[in-house]
Amino acid sequence: MRRFYKGLIALLMICMLAGCGKKSNKQETDKELFVIGFSQVGAESDWRLANTRSMQETFTNERGYELLMENAMQQQDNQFAAVRRFILEDVDLIVIAPTTEEGWDILLEEVHEAGIPVIIMDRSVAVWNRDLYLTNIGSNFLEQGEEAISWIETNLPVAEDEPLKVLHLKGTDGSTAQLMRTRALEEADQRHEDWTIVQQLNGDFTEAKGYEVMTNYLKHSQDFDVIYSENDNMTFGAMRALDEAGITYGENGKVKIVTFDATKRALQLCLEGKINLCVECNPLHGPLVEELIQKYRNGEQIQETVYISESVFTKENLTQEFIDQRTY
Numbered sequence: 001m002r003r004f005y006k007g008l009i010a011l012l013m014i015c016m017l018a019g020c021g022k023k024s025n026k027q028e029t030d031k032e033l034f035v036i037g038f039s040q041v042g043a044e045s046d047w048r049l050a051n052t053r054s055m056q057e058t059f060t061n062e063r064g065y066e067l068l069m070e071n072a073m074q075q076q077d078n079q080f081a082a083v084r085r086f087i088l089e090d091v092d093l094i095v096i097a098p099t100t101e102e103g104w105d106i107l108l109e110e111v112h113e114a115g116i117p118v119i120i121m122d123r124s125v126a127v128w129n130r131d132l133y134l135t136n137i138g139s140n141f142l143e144q145g146e147e148a149i150s151w152i153e154t155n156l157p158v159a160e161d162e163p164l165k166v167l168h169l170k171g172t173d174g175s176t177a178q179l180m181r182t183r184a185l186e187e188a189d190q191r192h193e194d195w196t197i198v199q200q201l202n203g204d205f206t207e208a209k210g211y212e213v214m215t216n217y218l219k220h221s222q223d224f225d226v227i228y229s230e231n232d233n234m235t236f237g238a239m240r241a242l243d244e245a246g247i248t249y250g251e252n253g254k255v256k257i258v259t260f261d262a263t264k265r266a267l268q269l270c271l272e273g274k275i276n277l278c279v280e281c282n283p284l285h286g287p288l289v290e291e292l293i294q295k296y297r298n299g300e301q302i303q304e305t306v307y308i309s310e311s312v313f314t315k316e317n318l319t320q321e322f323i324d325q326r327t328y
């Protein structure tokens with residue numbers, strides 16, 4: 001009997017030690033790491049890949065974070081599912097890069113009720129209750145559009161007898177980047193009686209779609225002076241279509257090209273004279289998001305909107321050294 005009791009006690013001790021050991025390890029890890037659920041739009045463009053990298057490089061375990069990232073493949077429904085999973089996992093904070101602006105009220109209410117703070121990154125959301133998220137960090141997309149317009153106004157003279165014909169390549173409908181860049185162009189078109197938007201094509205911010213819509217369009221018409229393309233990847237697709245149709249572009253070409261993002265590949269083409277203007281859209285949000293999270297954790301006041309700094313590039317202000325050291 002004593003032997004039996006001795007054995008039982010030993011067994012219990014082993015179990016307790018093993019069990020306790022595990023639990024305390026987990027508790028320590030949980031305590032140390034700040035868990036962030038990140039719903040990313042997709043992997044549609046070079047800009048997006050750089051944006052994802054910036055988040056992953058910032059929020060590492062070594063730096064005290066656990067980043068749970070979900071790629072929504074450009075579908076808002078996938079974002080809803082991801083955010084609901086984050087609620088179930090009881091993460092410390094949720095970062096959402098929203099596909100489109102509309103449709104977020106109910107979901108953000110759910111997150112609010114769960115008591116989880118939210119940061120909206122890159123694009124914006126249009127919700128009734130502004131208290132549903134801490135802050136919106138991203139680009140001033142309208143200003144980007146206006147930069148592009150003012151370059152066109154100064155650099156593309158309009159002929160006396162013919163309007164300036166703009167071909168517009170649009171990004172994902174309803175996304176802030178599309179809405180604001182489009183607004184700048186449409187407002188300029190209203191102001192300038194001698195401008196005309198010959199067509200608006202939707203390329204969904206991807207190279208494949210940019211190539212496809214451009215190829216189809218060129219079968220019907222090739223009469224335009226400038227392409228206003230809402231991101232670099234659609235521009236690359238459009239350039240391939242122009243090459244195949246034998247239409248020249250850039251500095252010495254028939255068609256001028258204005259593009260948004262200013263990723264490394266686009267800047268190189270700009271330096272080579274193939275693209276006329278690159279309006280920068282800075283994807284390196286990670287460090288800024290971290291700064292805001294730290295403020296939040298310290299109980300400090302956070303600005304409602306935080307814009308990231310950006311510039312505009314033409315062949316004149318670019319150098320090979322600058323492009324070589326660019327990380328995206």
Ligand code: GYE
Pocket residue numbers: 044045046047048122123139175177205230231232233260261281
């Ligand atoms: O311009 C485009 C991307 O929302 C700023 O989305 C972003 C845009 C960017 O896919 O390349």
